[in-house]
Amino acid sequence: MNKLLIIEDDVSLATILARRLTRHGFECKACHNASDSLLMARQFAPSHIVLDMKLAESNGLSLIKPLRLLLPQVQMVLLTGFASIATAVEAIRLGADNYLAKPVDTQTLLKALMVTAKASGHDDIVEQPLNPKRLEWEHIQQVLANNSGNVSETARQLGMHRRTLQRKLLKKPTADNR
Structure with a gap:
């Protein structure tokens, strides 16, 4: 089973994402601040990370390198409500595998995770059509x-x-x- 760590300061959004992605074959855990994210990543050892760019007290971009050093094989998708070409380039340069603008629907996020999962050999994610x-x-x-x-x-x-x-x-x- 794929393990997904959601680093998102909006608790309700993190809960919704976890619930939806659990239905698609992920074991999910959520973290709501930057300070706890590295510890949780070390303990949970996820195969995938969904990272919010704008966390309450910090910037998600600053977490990409430490997360990548801790988990070199992790597949990382950066979510942002403040999308721009400059931040997309910066996120990919720092080591994110994908970059999506909020609001993101479940299928778009799932496809981003599936693309990175298939590239890494984790193609056991089940895609279920939406009602x-x-x-x-x-x-x-x-x-x-x-x-x-x-x-x-x-x-x-x-x-x-x-x-x-x-x-x-x-x-x-x-x-x-x-």
Whole structure:
């Protein structure tokens, strides 16, 4: 089984990512600050790491080299809400294997992990198709985040009535909507 360490200061996002990726064959652990991340990486010895670029008190870029020294074979994906070409180049130069902008849907993250897993010989990750309702919900959430929570603008971009969008937003995805 592949072991995944999620280094993310947003506890709810880390929990959601862990839950989703566990369903796809990963044993997940989460760490919420830079100071504990190296210790947890040493103890857990993950095969994969998802690292947030902007941690509360530090920058995830500064963790790439120490993590790479500690775990030379680890496959590392850097997540950021502040994507730019300069930070992408810097992350790859420092040793990250992949770089993704937030918000990232589960399938995109899974594909990034699968590409690096197949390159390292860990191709036992199970890819399960998303339920269409779940796929719609994740797409709506991504467009909403891109519009800074503006429901009216999101509805316009999605080509639906604002009230219809509000009803869809009230529905939380269930476990069977993976």
